[in-house]
Amino acid sequence: MLTVLLIIFGVAFIAPWLHSILKEKTGWVLALLPLGSFVYLLSHLPQIAAGETITQSTTWVSMEFFEINLAFYLDGLSLMFGFIITGIGTFIVLYGSGYLSGHTDLPRFYIAVLMFMGSMLGVVLADNLISIFVFWELTSFTSYLLIGFNHEQEASRKAALQALLVTGIGGLSLLAGLVMMGFATGHWEVSALLNEGEVVREHAHYLPILILVLGGAFTKSAQFPFHFWLPSAMAAPTPVSAYLHSATMVKAGVYLLARMHPVLGATETWMILVGGFGALTLLISAWLSLSFTDMKQILAYSTVMALGTMMMLIGLGTELSMQALVVFILTHAMYKGALFMVAGAVDHEAGTRDVLKLGGLRSLMPISAAAAAVAALSMGGIPPLFGFVAKELVYEAALGAVSWPVLFISFAVVANMAIVAASAIVAIRPFYGKLVETPKKAHEAPLSMWIGPSILAALSVVFGVLPFLADKSLLIPAAAGVWGAPIDFYLSLWHGINLPLILSVLTLAGGLLIFWIWDGLRESAPMRVYQSAFATLPATVYDKLVDGMLGLAEWQTRVLQNGFIHNYLLTIITVALIGIGYTFLSKAGIHWNLQFADVHFYEWALTIAILVSLGIMMAFGHSRLTMIVGTGIIGFGLALIYLIHGAADLAMTQVLVETLTVILVVLVLTHVPKLKEVRSVASRSRDGVVALAAGLLMMMLIFAATAAPFDAFISEFYAEASYPLAHGRNIVNVILVDFRALDTMGEVVVVAIAGLAVFALIKMTRSGSSKEGKRYE
Amino acid sequence: METILPILAGAIFASGVYLLLRQSVILTIIGIILISNAVNLALFSLGRITTENPPLIASGSVIPELPFANPLPQALILTAIVIGFGLLAFALALAYRSYKELGTVDQDTMLKDAEDTSSAIVTDSENNEKRNA
Numbered sequence: 029m030l031t032v033l034l035i036i037f038g039v040a041f042i043a044p045w046l047h048s049i050l051k052e053k054t055g056w057v058l059a060l061l062p063l064g065s066f067v068y069l070l071s072h073l074p075q076i077a078a079g080e081t082i083t084q085s086t087t088w089v090s091m092e093f094f095e096i097n098l099a100f101y102l103d104g105l106s107l108m109f110g111f112i113i114t115g116i117g118t119f120i121v122l123y124g125s126g127y128l129s130g131h132t133d134l135p136r137f138y139i140a141v142l143m144f145m146g147s148m149l150g151v152v153l154a155d156n157l158i159s160i161f162v163f164w165e166l167t168s169f170t171s172y173l174l175i176g177f178n179h180e181q182e183a184s185r186k187a188a189l190q191a192l193l194v195t196g197i198g199g200l201s202l203l204a205g206l207v208m209m210g211f212a213t214g215h216w217e218v219s220a221l222l223n224e225g226e227v228v229r230e231h232a233h234y235l236p237i238l239i240l241v242l243g244g245a246f247t248k249s250a251q252f253p254f255h256f257w258l259p260s261a262m263a264a265p266t267p268v269s270a271y272l273h274s275a276t277m278v279k280a281g282v283y284l285l286a287r288m289h290p291v292l293g294a295t296e297t298w299m300i301l302v303g304g305f306g307a308l309t310l311l312i313s314a315w316l317s318l319s320f321t322d323m324k325q326i327l328a329y330s331t332v333m334a335l336g337t338m339m340m341l342i343g344l345g346t347e348l349s350m351q352a353l354v355v356f357i358l359t360h361a362m363y364k365g366a367l368f369m370v371a372g373a374v375d376h377e378a379g380t381r382d383v384l385k386l387g388g389l390r391s392l393m394p395i396s397a398a399a400a401a402v403a404a405l406s407m408g409g410i411p412p413l414f415g416f417v418a419k420e421l422v423y424e425a426a427l428g429a430v431s432w433p434v435l436f437i438s439f440a441v442v443a444n445m446a447i448v449a450a451s452a453i454v455a456i457r458p459f460y461g462k463l464v465e466t467p468k469k470a471h472e473a474p475l476s477m478w479i480g481p482s483i484l485a486a487l488s489v490v491f492g493v494l495p496f497l498a499d500k501s502l503l504i505p506a507a508a509g510v511w512g513a514p515i516d517f518y519l520s521l522w523h524g525i526n527l528p529l530i531l532s533v534l535t536l537a538g539g540l541l542i543f544w545i546w547d548g549l550r551e552s553a554p555m556r557v558y559q560s561a562f563a564t565l566p567a568t569v570y571d572k573l574v575d576g577m578l579g580l581a582e583w584q585t586r587v588l589q590n591g592f593i594h595n596y597l598l599t600i601i602t603v604a605l606i607g608i609g610y611t612f613l614s615k616a617g618i619h620w621n622l623q624f625a626d627v628h629f630y631e632w633a634l635t636i637a638i639l640v641s642l643g644i645m646m647a648f649g650h651s652r653l654t655m656i657v658g659t660g661i662i663g664f665g666l667a668l669i670y671l672i673h674g675a676a677d678l679a680m681t682q683v684l685v686e687t688l689t690v691i692l693v694v695l696v697l698t699h700v701p702k703l704k705e706v707r708s709v710a711s712r713s714r715d716g717v718v719a720l721a722a723g724l725l726m727m728m729l730i731f732a733a734t735a736a737p738f739d740a741f742i743s744e745f746y747a748e749a750s751y752p753l754a755h756g757r758n759i760v761n762v763i764l765v766d767f768r769a770l771d772t773m774g775e776v777v778v779v780a781i782a783g784l785a786v787f788a789l790i791k792m793t794r795s796g797s798s799k800e801g802k803r804y805e
Numbered sequence: 806m807e808t809i810l811p812i813l814a815g816a817i818f819a820s821g822v823y824l825l826l827r828q829s830v831i832l833t834i835i836g837i838i839l840i841s842n843a844v845n846l847a848l849f850s851l852g853r854i855t856t857e858n859p860p861l862i863a864s865g866s867v868i869p870e871l872p873f874a875n876p877l878p879q880a881l882i883l884t885a886i887v888i889g890f891g892l893l894a895f896a897l898a899l900a901y902r903s904y905k906e907l908g909t910v911d912q913d914t915m916l917k918d919a920e921d922t923s924s925a926i927v928t929d930s931e932n933n934e935k936r937n938a
Contacts, residue, residue: 591916593833597826622808635809642820649827655835662817666842669813670849670882673806674859674874678849681883685890689838696897700831700910707828715826723819726843730811730850738853743877747860748868757862759869763880775884782891786898 029084029100029153032065033146040142044135055125055476058138062117062145069102069110076107077501079514083155083219094158094216101155101219104505108354109152109276109283111502112361116275117145119480123369124267126476127376137177141271144170148276152283155217157206160284164202164244167277168195174268175261187263190570194247194257202244202284208237209291218287222512225291238292241284242301249281249335252309256566259328266372269324274331275365279357282338286353290512294345299431303343307439309336312562314443317450318542319550319559323371323381323458327364329563330407330450333443334360340436341425342510348428351517352421354506358498359406359418362488366403366481367454370396373477374458379467383453388463392470395478397459402485404455406492408448408539409532412521414492416532419444423528441531441538448539449546456543495519601718609725618728619735631672638665650704652697660690677760810850818843830900830910837896841889845882852878 039046039061047054072082085099102110124141128134147170150163169192176188210216212231213224221228228234245251250258261273272278285293285302292298310333317329334356341353373396375381378389390397406415426436472478491498499519508515523529542549549555588599638661645658663686671679746763756762764772817839824836852875860876862869904910 593912594826594828601822601826624808627806627809631806631809635813638813639816642816646820646823649824649832655832659835659838662839662842666846669806669810669846672857673849673854674857675849675879675882676859678879678882678886681886685886689890689893692894692897693835696901697831699901700904704829715823719819719821719823719826722822723815723817726818726847727811727815730814730847733851734807734811734853740875743852743875746876747873751862751867757864759860759862759873759876760879760883763876764883768880771884775888778888779891782895786894789895789898789902 029102030086030098032068033150033153036061036065036142036146036149040139040146043138043142047135047138052125052129054134054138055122058125058142059118059121061142062114062121065149066111066114066118069107069114072102072107073501076102076104076505079505079508081219083217085155085217088159094210095156096158097156097217098159099155099217099219100153101217102153103509104502104507105283105286105354105509106152108358108502108506109279110149112279112358113145113148113152113276116271116361116365116480116484117141119365119369119484120267120271122476123270123372123480124265126474127267127372128265129474133177137174137265137267140170140173140177141268144174144272144277148280151280155219157210157216157218157221160218161199161203161206164248164280164284165196165199167272167280168192168199168248171195171261171272171277174272175264177265177268178263181263184263187257187260190567191257191261193574194254194570198244198247198254201240201247205237205240205244208233208240212237222290225294225512228291229295234292234295235297238297238301241288241292242305245281245284246305246339247281248284249278249339250309250332251281251305251336251339252312252562253566255309255313255332256563256570258332259325259563260567262322262324262328266324266368266375269328270365270368270372273328274368275361278331278335279338279361282335282342282357285339285342286510289342289345289350289510293342299343299345301343303340303345303429303436306336306339306341306343307436309333310340310443311336311439314446314450316559316563318446318453318546319555319563321382321384321550323374323383323454324368326383326450326454327367327371330447331364333447334364336443337422337440340440341422344425344429344436346425346428346430347511347515348421349425350507350510350515351503352418352425353510354503355414355421355519356418358503359414359488359491362484362491363403363406363415366399366484366488367407367451369477369481369484370400370403371454373473373481374470376477377468377473378458378470383457386458386464386466387461388459389466389470390459391463393459393472395482396473399478399481399485400455400459402488403481404451406485406488407451408536409444410536412489412492414488414495417492417495417519417521419532419535420523420528423531427527437531441535444535445538445542448536449542452539452543453546492521495521598715598718601722605718605721605725608729609721612725612729612732616732619732621731621735634665634668638662641665650702652702656690656693656697659693660686663689675760677758807850807854810846810854814843814846814850817846828911828913830903830912830915833912834893834896834900838889838893841885841892845885845889848878848882848885 039058043054043058046057050057075082082102083099085097087095088098089096120141121138124137125134128137131137144167147163147166151160151167154160154163172188172192175191176184178184179188209221209228212233213221213227215221215224228237231237247254247257258273258278262269264273293302313329313332313336317326317333320326320329337356338353338360341349341356371381373393374386374389377393378386380386402413406413409415409419422440423437426440427433429436496518499517503519504515504517507517589596641658641661644654648654663682667679667682667686670676670682746767747759749767750756750759750762754762754766756766821836821839821843824832824839827833827836854874856872856874858870858873860869860873860879900910903915907915909915
């Protein structure tokens with residue numbers, strides 16, 4: 029499976045070259061890649077149908093506490109998602125080549141869409157928690173590139189960033205949840221975790237783990253109140269919307285929770301959170317879809333509704349709801365993919381996708397119209413289509429809920445009425461009725477653009493009429509994967525006259541009624557309020573949050589980075605003082621060991637000379653002469669201290685350097701004006717306090733450090749090795765020019781470079797000639 | 806003297822930090838000199854000052870006569886003094902050149918003049934180009 033992913037990523041990167049060779053035919057060639065992956069997965073179908081699972085593992089990073097493996101796990105659930113990803117991927121590559129035909133950035137589309145496909149396949153196949161996260165983030169990243177495909181438009185860029193931020197923050201939350209789960213159980217492979225459900229559920233951190241994982245899943249799968257990014261993401265080209273934002277990526281959250289159901293599920297918290305948010309999303313977004321006239325917006329909200337349905341089914345956590353879940357996922361991918369592609373074809377050929385500006389296209393675009401009609405019938409849940417089977421199961425599952433079945437079923441029925449109306453709107457309004465003048469002269473879309481929706485629509489019919497084609501081989505293993513134990517069921521169109529069927533009839537009638545009065549309903553005041561409350565408000569809150577963050581960044585930049593070096597220094601010194609001081613006081617404590625008894629009188633004299641000259645320097649800071657003399661006294665004073673304590677070489681160096689320093693300072697100070705200070709007394713006192721604190725801390729540090737026991741190991745080594753190894757009798761010199769010769773050479777280079785720089789600064793002028801330079805002197 | 810050295814190092818360090826925070830870049834540089842002196846002194850104290858005998862080996866013997874001063878901090882400080890001098894020379898030259906270019910050694914004034922100066926430099930080089938042409 030790793031090989032398949034590597035091939036997909038590899039081909040993604042050579043796609044532009046393929047495009048420059050194959051031109052128009054690239055789409056057809058590249059479509060072989062998802063098709064080939066589909067066939068590869070198909071070859072594993074018999075094994076999976078027999079109830080087996082396949083694991084493959086390659087070590088990636090191995091550490092003491094955890095392993096990150098490129099491990100893959102294929103069971104019914106991942107296989108079903110794999111089929112959806114590669115199957116629809118095949119049509120999307122074809123469709124994209126037609127939709128973006130002639131677009132200069134078509135190669136970029138191929139790269140991003142194939143990379144996305146590889147990442148998404150990685151999410152559903154990966155076994156290791158960390159590699160799931162890596163692929164998960166890769167889907168967010170490629171989704172960003174694809175939503176922002178038309179990057180010249182501000183709306184695209186904004187929508188892309190919005191999707192990235194929302195799913196990215198969710199991704200971080202997911203990472204935290206996965207890592208906690210890994211440490212809680214000690215297992216980093218999903219296949220192993222599946223048997224550790226008890227451990228996780230009884231763990232003290234179960235609730236944080238659950239909430240963090242849900243944070244990732246809910247943002248990715250656009251659950252209320254994070255649903256707003258998905259309709260904005262419709263700024264992407266339609267092939268992208270059809271693929272990422274309907275059939276695959278947005279289902280990553282659903283996949284993750286389905287995968288984790290045996291580990292995290294089957295608790296009351298799970299049911300309330302997952303089922304509750306799912307049901308809420310389902311109801312709210314279904315009706316939102318009726319407040320728009322843009323086909324893609326209608327479909328986007330109906331997708332959010334479908335995602336809500338899936339979440340609700342996962343939350344219900346019954347055997348029946350798992351069957352409903354897998355059937356619903358499969359059927360949704362088929363009809364929604366088809367409808368999006370048709371919407372894109374209409375937009376592409378007629379120049380608009382506003383249903384109010386469309387009509388009567390059936391005669392001009394017969395194939396698209398037929399595909400749309402069949403897919404919409406499936407979406408509306410009309411027999412004999414596969415969508416009907418799914419909807420019956422959803423109703424049964426809602427009725428069979430352990431708690432509040434009445435609530436769940438009424439949410440589901442009311443939402444599905446809206447969805448029936450929505451599917452009628454997208455399938456009937458553009459294609460039937462009087463032919464309306466459109467911005468472009470409409471005609472049937474090219475083969476590459478109608479083949480996908482047609483086959484998907486046809487499959488909705490095939491699976492609807494002959495449901496046994498899919499149940500034994502694929503759906504039962506998939507449902508068993510979610511349920512965590514073997515499951516058996518069969519699908520059929522006709523269940524006899526029962527409550528779900530009666531509810532279906534009711535839904536249909538209600539939906540058609542809504543469709544009838546849609547024009548009035550859409551413009552009505554309650555609908556406007558509803559739209560602004562649930563569609564506009566969350567997006568506004570997001571905008572405000574982003575603005576607030578930028579404002580905060582601006583504010584702190586203004587405060588911290590205001591350009592005054594005084595300010596920077598003060599901040600740095602204060603932070604360092606607080607950090608070091610806190611650590612020092614809490615770890616080492618204060619050491620006082622004052623002994624003045626053995627201090628000689630000349631040492632007192634030296635000390636007092638240095639302290640007095642410091643005092644004079646502080647008091648008469650504006651006088652250049654004071655500064656020069658003061659610096660000199662301190663420097664030579666130090667040289668004497670070194671000399672007294674057996675450091676003859678140091679004293680010599682210090683005297684030489686100090687002499688040069690004084691000469692340099694004198695040279696410069698004679699050229700610059702008086703060192704006047706205009707800062708306020710308050711500012712100077714503040715600096716004084718900081719300086720005193722720094723000096724005090726320095727003193728305490730030395731006291732504390734010298735109070736600790738001394739390890740003379742290195743010094744003794746140098747002393748003993750100096751003559752035998754380096755034949756030098758001055759140990760300090762031997763250290764410098766022999767043991768640490770490379771350091772000393774580096775030091776010499778530094779001084780040489782400083783010398784060159786000084787020469788350049790003093791002698792050279794901008795124009796390069798010394799004549800020009802005269803102007804500055 | 807073990808007690809006095811930390812106090813001296815602290816006092817020089819405090820004065821250095823205070824000068825570092827002054828407006829004139831010259832004072833800032835003198836602050837840097839003082840700070841590096843204080844740090845050298847600190848390093849010297851940390852190697853323990855116990856004796857007055859330099860770490861030298863008498864001719865005829867292989868190891869120095871005990872007790873001898875710790876050679877390691879001396880080697881470190883020697884390097885630090887020289888590097889510190891390099892930094893100082895460069896900083897002073899930079900201050901000198903800034904004063905020649907900007908006409909001030911006041912940090913705050915330098916900042917306020919920064920925009921005028923950069924535009925002045927542009928016009929200046931434009932003038933040069935014109936002259937050359």
